[in-house]
Amino acid sequence: KQSSVTADEIREKLSSIVPEYMVPNHIEFYESLPVSANGKIDRKAIIGSFSNVNTSMxxxxxxxxxxxxxxxxxxxxxxxxxxxxxxxxxxxxxxxxxxxxxxxxxxxxxxxxxxxxxxxxxxxxxxxxxxxxxxxxxxxxxxxxxxxxxxxxxxx
Missing domain, CATH: 1.10.1200.10 (ACP-like)
Known part of the structure; x- marks a missing residue:
């Protein structure tokens, strides 16, 4: 069974559990995580995907x-x-x-x-x-x- 949870719902739930500074401003959903040539999760590719996020602070x-x-x-x-x-x-x-x-x-x-x-x-x-x-x-x-x-x- 596939669940469709929104980023706002995740942030709302997190804000009731953790301090505000730990609640992410941006949440990205992936069908599958990118992996490097050696089969490990490619953190640089994930971080790179955030370059398209609005950087206005x-x-x-x-x-x-x-x-x-x-x-x-x-x-x-x-x-x-x-x-x-x-x-x-x-x-x-x-x-x-x-x-x-x-x-x-x-x-x-x-x-x-x-x-x-x-x-x-x-x-x-x-x-x-x-x-x-x-x-x-x-x-x-x-x-x-x-x-x-x-x-x-x-x-x-």
Whole structure:
């Protein structure tokens, strides 16, 4: 029995289950997934099919503030993308474990994070909005800890 589900129905159901940033803006239906010469799913062909999608972005989807814009710039360079939303998923945008490692390293190299970000963090916070929120929360916590320990007895 074949079911005919619409993209809107899928988005509506997802929005009741997951946070808004995890609900895709665009859903593509395939009769069958494209495969590469070695028989694996051809992710590049799937990502390439999204090039025909309307790339106009709503103002609320654009990166916000200095941190999000800096992270978005790195994201764009590593994934070779022109336009990205603060709610785009790193891995759905073409990222893989190798580019994720480069992304995390670049965050530290460009002084966005003071310590290496655990790679698993990108898997659990895969959007610009969520990774920046994580960075802000953890840097505030680190800053608070540093302030508490900045003066020891007998030092000025």
């Amino acid at each position: 709503k103002e609320e989807d654009r990166p916000r503030g200095e941190l999000e814009n800096r992270v978005a710039n790195i994201w764009q360079r590593i994934l070779k993308l022109e336009n990205i939303s603060r709610n785009d998923d790193f891995f759905m945008s073409g990222g893989d474990s190798l580019t994720a490692t480069r992304f995390v390293q670049t965050l530290q190299q460009e002084n966005i994070t003071s310590a290496p970000l655990p790679l698993r963090t990108l898997f659990s916070t895969p959007t610009i909005a969520s990774i920046c929120s994580y960075i802000e929360q953890n840097s505030l916590r680190d800053h608070g800890d540093a302030a508490d320990n900045s003066y020891e007895e007998g030092t000025l």
